[in-house]
Amino acid sequence: MNESARTPATDLRAPLGRARGLGSTKHGAGHWRWQRITAALLVPLGLWFAWAMVGLLEFGFDHSVFRAWASEPGNVLLMTLFVAAMFHHAALGLQVVIEDYVHGATAKTVSLFASNVGMAVLGLSSVLAVVRLSLGV
C-alpha cells in the first residue's frame, strides 16, 4: 500500500489528528498494572485461603461448619476479594500465554474469547456461591 492510498489529498487532518484515538490511548498499561495489583492482593489472600482450608479440615469439611465459617462477615469479604482477584489474575495470565503461543488470527481470537468469558463466568458463579453461602439460602 502506498502513502497516497492511505492519506488522500482531500484529507485535511494533520498526521497527529488522524492517529489520535486509534491506539490504546491511556489503557496500554492496564493489563500490566492489574496483573500486579491482583498479584499483590493474592499474596495475603492466597495464604489466608490455604490456611483457612487447613483449619476447616479439622471438621472434615462438615457442611454446617463450612456454612457457619462462610457466613462470618470477615470471611465473606475475604472470600469475595480472593475469588475476584484470583479469576481476574487467571484471565490476565492466560491471555498472555495465549497471545504468545496461539498463532493464527482466528485461533487466537477464539481462544482469547473462550478464556476470558470462561474465567468471567466461573468468577461470577463463585462470587454468587459465596453470597448464597453467606446468606444461608
Place this chain on the structure above:
Amino acid sequence: MAQAQRPLSPHLQIYRPQITSILSILHRFTGVALALGAVVFAYWIAAASYGETAFERANALMASGLGRLILFGLTFAFFYHFANGIRHLAWDAGYGFDLKTLNRTGIAVVAVAFAATFALWIAAYAAAGKL
C-alpha cells in the same frame, strides 16, 4: 504474500538450560495449572452453595487418591507461583537483577515452594487427625 525465507534466530533447544530460564517457564506452567485449579475451585464452591449432598460429593472427589494427587500438585504450583511471583514484584520494583542474586533467589524460591508444600500438607493431615 509469500513468506520470505529469512534465517531464524537460534531456537530454544540450542541454549543450555539455566536456573533463570527453567524457573521462568515453570512460572508460566504453574500459572496455567493454577488457572485450571480455579476451575476446580469454582466447582467446589458452587457445590457448597448447592447443599450438603453436592458438597459431600465434591469433598469426596477431593479426598480421593487422584483428588489428593491433584491438590498436592496444585499446592506446589501455588507456593511456587506465590514465591516466584514475589520475586517478579521485586524485579518490577527494580531489585535483584544481578546474576548472583538472580540464582540465589531462584534457588530460594524452589526451596520455599517445597518446604511450604510439605508444611501445609503435614498441617492438613494433623488438623484432620490423621497423623
